[in-house]
Amino acid sequence: MKKFANLLEQLLFTYSTNRKIEILATYLKSLNYKEKGITIAVLTGNLNFKNIKRSNILNILKSKLDWYLFEQSYDYVGDLAETVALIWPTNVNSEQKDLNEIVCDLKNSKNINNTIIEYLNSFSSKERWAFIKFILGGLRIGFSTSLVKKSLAMYGNKQLCKIENIWNGLEYPYENLFLWLENKGSYPSIDVSKTFSSFMLATSFDEEHIEDVRYSNDYYFEYKWDGIRVQLVAKNGSTTIFSRSGEDISNSFPEIKINCTELLVLDGEMLVGQNYSPLPFNQLQKRINKKKPSKKLLTELPAFVKVYDILYYNGKDIRNRTLYDRRKKLEEYFLNNSNTNLNISELINFKTDNELKKIYQKFSYIEGIMIKKKLSFYLSGRKKGYWFKWKKDPKYIDTILMYAQRGHGKRSSFYSDYTLGIWSKNTVIPIAKAYSGYTDDELNKIDRFIRKNTIAKYGPVREVKKSLVIELAFDSAQISSRHKSGIALRFPRVSRVRWDKPVNDVQNIEEIKKELSIYHS
Amino acid sequence: MKIRYGNECAKNFQILKYGERIYVDGIYITLYPAGHILGSAQVLLEKKGYKVLVTGDFKTIPDATAQKFELIKTNTLITEATFGLPIFCHPDPSEEIKKIITSLKQNPEGNYLIGVYSLGKAQRVINMLRILGYTNEIYIHGSIKKINQYYLNKKINLGLYTQVNKDNSKLLKGQIILAPPSAIKDVWSRKINNKVIGLASGWMAIKQRAKQKLIELPIILSDHADWNELTRTIKSTEAEKVLITHGQEDCLKYWCKKNNINADALANKNKEL
Numbered sequence: 001m002k003k004f005a006n007l008l009e010q011l012l013f014t015y016s017t018n019r020k021i022e023i024l025a026t027y028l029k030s031l032n033y034k035e036k037g038i039t040i041a042v043l044t045g046n047l048n049f050k051n052i053k054r055s056n057i058l059n060i061l062k063s064k065l066d067w068y069l070f071e072q073s074y075d076y077v078g079d080l081a082e083t084v085a086l087i088w089p090t091n092v093n094s095e096q097k098d099l100n101e102i103v104c105d106l107k108n109s110k111n112i113n114n115t116i117i118e119y120l121n122s123f124s125s126k127e128r129w130a131f132i133k134f135i136l137g138g139l140r141i142g143f144s145t146s147l148v149k150k151s152l153a154m155y156g157n158k159q160l161c162k163i164e165n166i167w168n169g170l171e172y173p174y175e176n177l178f179l180w181l182e183n184k185g186s187y188p189s190i191d192v193s194k195t196f197s198s199f200m201l202a203t204s205f206d207e208e209h210i211e212d213v214r215y216s217n218d219y220y221f222e223y224k225w226d227g228i229r230v231q232l233v234a235k236n237g238s239t240t241i242f243s244r245s246g247e248d249i250s251n252s253f254p255e256i257k258i259n260c261t262e263l264l265v266l267d268g269e270m271l272v273g274q275n276y277s278p279l280p281f282n283q284l285q286k287r288i289n290k291k292k293p294s295k296k297l298l299t300e301l302p303a304f305v306k307v308y309d310i311l312y313y314n315g316k317d318i319r320n321r322t323l324y325d326r327r328k329k330l331e332e333y334f335l336n337n338s339n340t341n342l343n344i345s346e347l348i349n350f351k352t353d354n355e356l357k358k359i360y361q362k363f364s365y366i367e368g369i370m371i372k373k374k375l376s377f378y379l380s381g382r383k384k385g386y387w388f389k390w391k392k393d394p395k396y397i398d399t400i401l402m403y404a405q406r407g408h409g410k411r412s413s414f415y416s417d418y419t420l421g422i423w424s425k426n427t428v429i430p431i432a433k434a435y436s437g438y439t440d441d442e443l444n445k446i447d448r449f450i451r452k453n454t455i456a457k458y459g460p461v462r463e464v465k466k467s468l469v470i471e472l473a474f475d476s477a478q479i480s481s482r483h484k485s486g487i488a489l490r491f492p493r494v495s496r497v498r499w500d501k502p503v504n505d506v507q508n509i510e511e512i513k514k515e516l517s518i519y520h521s
Numbered sequence: 522m523k524i525r526y527g528n529e530c531a532k533n534f535q536i537l538k539y540g541e542r543i544y545v546d547g548i549y550i551t552l553y554p555a556g557h558i559l560g561s562a563q564v565l566l567e568k569k570g571y572k573v574l575v576t577g578d579f580k581t582i583p584d585a586t587a588q589k590f591e592l593i594k595t596n597t598l599i600t601e602a603t604f605g606l607p608i609f610c611h612p613d614p615s616e617e618i619k620k621i622i623t624s625l626k627q628n629p630e631g632n633y634l635i636g637v638y639s640l641g642k643a644q645r646v647i648n649m650l651r652i653l654g655y656t657n658e659i660y661i662h663g664s665i666k667k668i669n670q671y672y673l674n675k676k677i678n679l680g681l682y683t684q685v686n687k688d689n690s691k692l693l694k695g696q697i698i699l700a701p702p703s704a705i706k707d708v709w710s711r712k713i714n715n716k717v718i719g720l721a722s723g724w725m726a727i728k729q730r731a732k733q734k735l736i737e738l739p740i741i742l743s744d745h746a747d748w749n750e751l752t753r754t755i756k757s758t759e760a761e762k763v764l765i766t767h768g769q770e771d772c773l774k775y776w777c778k779k780n781n782i783n784a785d786a787l788a789n790k791n792k793e794l
Contacts, residue, residue, distance in 0.1 A: 012728060013737050066607075072772050073608045079729055086608035086726060125612075129728070142732075406706070412735060413711050451708070 001123060002096055003030070004039065005130035012141045015409055020143060024151035034100040037173030040152070044145045045137055046172050047103075051112050052135050057084070060113050060120075064088075079140070085129035088120050106135065146245050156181025161198040161380055164246035169194035192263055193235040196246040197311050197319070198380030199267065202387035205371055210390075213371055214351065220323065221348045222370040223363060224389055225269035225306050226281045226476075226490070228288065232266040232305065232342075234258035241270075251291050253303045256341050262315035264333075267378075268307035268345060276304055276343040280365050280478040282488050307334075308345040308370075311378055319378035326378065360392055365476065368392045394473040395516075396495055398506045400428050401468040404450045405461050407435065414443055415450040415462065418494070420470055422485065423508035428466050431485045431512075437473065437493030446497060469498040469506060477516040485509055487516065524667050525640055539588065555579035556590030557744050558641030559672060565593055574758060575599040578767075580743065581750045582614070585652065586645045586677050598760035599787060603745040604723055605769035611723060611747040617740045618649045621697060621719065624738060629695045632713050633738070636702035636720040639664040641744055643699050644672045646721055647679045650697065660685045660693065662700035662709065687712070706735070723747070752776055 007027050014020050024043070028036055041047035057080065061070055065087065074083045097105070102119070109115040116135070120128055133139050149167060153160040158181060169190025170177050179185030213219050230249070231242040239258045241250045250256075258264060271278040272287055283301055287293060310330045311319050318326055334344045348369070350356040360366070368391035376386035399420035407416035417435040421428040438446065449468055456463040473495035480488035486509070507515075522530055537543060539562065542551045552562040557578040566573040574595035581590045604611075625633055637643040643665045650659065658681040661669065666684055673679060683689065685698060690712035704710060705718055720736045723743025731739035746754065751773060755763055765773050766787035777784030 009728070012732055013739065015735055015737070068775055069607045069772055072769075072775075073606050076606055076769070077608060077727055077729070082728055083608060086610070090610075408735065412706050413708060 001099070001102060001119075001127045001131055001134075003027075004042075004099060004134070005124075005127045007039075008130045008133065008139065008141055009126060011143050017147065021147055021151045021154055024143075024148065025154040028151070028155050032098075032100075033175055033178055034173060035098055036178050037175060038099045038103055040148060040174050040177075041172040042134055042137075043139065043143060043148050045139075047134075048137070049106055049135055051109070052106065052116070054080070054136060056113055056116065057132065057136065060117055064117065081129050081132035081136070084120070084132050085125045088125075088128055090123075090125055091121055102134075145247065149245075152177070152181060156183075162187070165196050165198060166190050167246055168196060168240070168242070168248050193233055193238065193240065195233070196231060196242045197265060198246075199229060199231065199244065200309075200376075200378050200380060200387060201382040202370060202372075202389040203382060203384050205388035205390035207390070218374055220327070220370075220372045220374055221350065222308055222345050222372065223306075223348065223359075223366045224368040224370045224391070225271055225278060225345070226365050226367045227269040227271040227278065227284055227306070230268060230270045230305060231311075232256065232258060232268070232307075233263070234260050234265075235263045236261055249288075252287060252289065252293065254293070255298060255303055256305060258339060258342070260337075263312045264314075265310070265312035266305070266307045266330075266342070267309035267311060268305040268342075270303060270305055272301040272303050274302065276306070278306075278363075278365055280476070280488075281490060282478055282480060282482075302341070304341045304343055306345040307342055309378065321377070322374060323372055323376045323378075324374040327374075365478075366392075367475065391475070394475055394491075394495075395477070396471055396473050397422070397431075397512060398469050398498060398501065399431060399472045400466050400503050400506055401446075401450075401464050401470055402428060402430060402466060403461050403463050404446075411443075414447045416443055416447070418446075418470070420472060420492075421466075422512060423506055424485070425508070429484050429509065431483075431487060431509075432472060432474070432489045432492035434470075434472060434492045434494050437495060438497070442494070442497055467503055469501040469503055471495040471498055487513065524671055539591075553591040553593050554588035556581060556584060556587050559587050559644070559675060559677070561587065561641075563591070563593065565595065571596050573597045573599065574760070576601055576754070578603070578745055579754075580746045581754060582611075584614075584645060584744070586641070586648050586672065587744075592754070592757050595758050595760050597762045597764065598755060598758050599764045599766060600751065600755065600773075601745065602751065602765045602768035602770050602773050604743065604747050605751055605765065605771075605773040607748045607772065609723065609726060609747045610749060611726070611743050612741050614742050615649065615653065617721075617742050618646065618653060620738065620740060622650070622653060622655055624717065625695065625697065628717065631715055631717045632693050632696050632698055634698045634700060634705050634710060634713060634716045634718050635738070635740065636705040636718070636722070636736075637665075637699050639701050640668050642721060642742070644669060644677060644679060645744070646699060646742070647682065648677055651678050651680045655697070656680065657696065658683055660689075660696050660698040662698075662704055664701055664704075665699060685713070748772075755782065756780070 010023055011020055014023060038047060070087060073087050077083045105115060119131060123131055149163045150160060152163050166188055170188060176185060176188040180187055229244050233240045237259055239256060240248060241253055241256060243249045272284045273279040287301055287303060310326050313329045330344060348359060350359060368389060371388040371390060373386045399422055401418055402421040403419040404415040405417040406412055407414055419430050420432050420434060421430045450462060450464050453465040454462045455465050472492050474489040475491045478488045537552055539552055539554055542549050547568060549567040551565045553565060555561040555563045555577050557580055561578060563577055564575045572595040574593050578601050579590055621633055637646050647659055661682050661684055663684055669679055693713055698713060702720060717737050719738035719740055721740040721742040723745055725731050725739035725741045761783060763777050763782055763784040764787040770786035774784045774786060
């Protein structure tokens with residue numbers, strides 16, 4: 001537990017993602033197979049002690065400590081593991097068992113509360129902290145499953161996608177995984193319906209080539225939907241939904257079900273809305289990360305998938321067929337199967353700029369256009385020359401700098417996170433937050449401006465004299481009841497700093513709403 | 522006080538030695554060492570044989586840079602309560618300071634920028650590093666310099682130290698640098714490369730707090746009494762009445778009641794009056 005506690009503490013106090021990945025990769029080298037497996041399971045939330053509940057810990061504390069003093073302390077600290085670590089009396093007779101012995105002890109315990117008490121008595125404060133997290137899960141140390149996968153890739157010197165592809169089929173104690181990572185075993189074979197196939201990604205389209213592709217017959221054009229990319233894997237009546245990084249997000253979207261016997265893998269965009277008419281991204285956000293969406297949410301914001309590719313059809317891998325062929329298969333599938341939550345992503349055409357404009361007007365929420373070579377195979381990763389994304393031009397508004405906060409990591413001494421506002425009658429109200437888009441030089445200058453023009457401090461936040469105009473770029477604007485201004489901007493970022501512009505020239509909310517409604521239809 | 526707050530911080534200055542008793546407006550006043558920082562004092566007030574002891578900020582554990590805390594018996598005790606929760610049980614100070622030295626050995630390229638209060642904590646940290654055998658020059662923020670000078674005059678060993686300036690800051694490598702907490706994340710710190718940011722404070726006991734402040738090396742080092750010192754002191758002063766102020770009053774009050782000591786929070790008392 002001592003080594004594991006040190007690891008958790010080190011991860012907690014490391015703020016560079018790359019460094020964190022390195023720490024775990026190095027740490028794994030010092031462990032035996034059983035410990036490696038346990039460590040990975042704990043870090044990814046896959047180690048469960050069915051016989052231990054939060055209430056066990058609370059009951060132990062009730063029986064052993066002064067409850068008033070504990071409650072006050074817990075209230076102050078806000079984290080159960082930390083409170084127990086700090087308040088439980090430390091004895092110095094610590095006996096060191098390795099993680100595997102502890103797991104066996106706990107799983108086989110006849111009197112779990114006593115076993116936990118014995119452990120708490122044998123640990124130092126830091127070990128108690130790690131132990132409570134270990135047995136209850138929910139580490140809260142800022143180390144996600146996707147970072148664990150990256151560490152594993154680094155540890156075994158393997159491609160990340162190789163790990164992502166099988167991750168959901170792997171199980172504790174992960175022995176086959178480590179044997180493969182250490183080149184002592186073959187690539188783990190897992191249930192095909194749990195296999196994630198790495199996505200094919202698009203590169204940015206260079207507008208100069210638009211005339212070449214527009215009249216060519218070699219490309220498909222599709223909408224670039226503003227949702228989340230998903231892979232649907234279906235077999236024998238069960239459906240798994242994977243996100244971009246291969247995370248299983250099926251629980252969040254229970255209405256997406258495909259009924260088929262042979263393996264079918266589809267690629268598309270998850271969206272919400274009625275009758276396949278997508279709502280803005282901020283509506284979809286209400287569904288993401290909801291592990292158990294309520295009935296109300298399911299009716300209000302039903303999810304559907306705009307499907308644009310097919311990877312496996314009737315159990316056969318067709319990734320090595322051309323997009324042209326795959327599209328035929330996809331159309332065939334949709335012809336023969338009706339599914340209320342799937343919809344084929346239609347092909348579009350735009351011979352003139354005016355037609356393109358009309359497309360954007362009709363669907364204000366799309367991000368742009370996808371351009372795909374008909375003869376492209378389904379290749380994993382971002383390969384150049386096959387798929388392109390052509391984002392529509394950003395929109396701009398002038399805003400007034402209102403508040404600023406320091407950034408993280410390298411930017412921790414710079415005021416780099418801004419709240420920007422616009423006029424509403426005679427006062428300035430916030431419209432967006434932006435923390436990117438500026439050059440280093442601009443950041444430096446804005447930082448200096450903020451320090452010189454601070455009029456109030458609220459903890460880490462500085463209120464700035466409302467005198468600097470910042471031109472904001474954003475992808476689209478949506479109506480939002482959650483924002484004071486009534487507008488939510490998508491991807492707001494600093495476009496340039498208008499040192500010259502007086503704040504009185506900034507528009508007011510009514511004017512902006514009127515202007516943006518052009519894009520709404 | 523003049524160094525810290527300027528020459529005009531009080532109208533009149535009168536020097537009172539520890540243990541020397543003076544008579545003001547019918548009350549005898551005596552100062553006793555509080556062990557908080559160099560020169561810190563508890564104040565004992567006496568009238569007709571009734572004693573009131575005001576601890577001010579204090580700690581009872583040994584500190585080579587401050588006069589040793591003196592335990593005084595009293596009728597009423599007014600105690601501080603900065604760490605008045607049972608979760609605060611300060612670890613061995615020397616082990617905490619060793620963390621800096623050990624970490625520096627593992628990462629010899631890094632500059633260890635440690636946040637410390639300029640008055641007291643900075644000198645204690647420097648002195649402890651010396652006691653642990655760290656002999657390299659220690660780099661300091663300008664605000665620490667004057668106070669260091671004062672400590673030197675009082676014959677406290679600080680070894681070699683230099684102020685960080687424009688010329689030397691870029692060249693620093695593998696050094697320990699001390700600066701007030703407000704400076705470790707601010708413009709001043711930008712000139713130092715390859716930083717590892719630490720903070721020496723009793724609050725660092727709570728990991729989530731250290732994390733919120735983006736601290737990489739939390740050093741749990743306090744100049745205030747922890748829960749055990751607080752409760753032990755309350756008992757040992759044999760006070761029949763305890764007034765608690767400056768910090769976490771509720772748990773101490775509860776503890777006093779449990780131990781049959783009449784106690785209240787000082788602030789609440791005032792509100793009632």
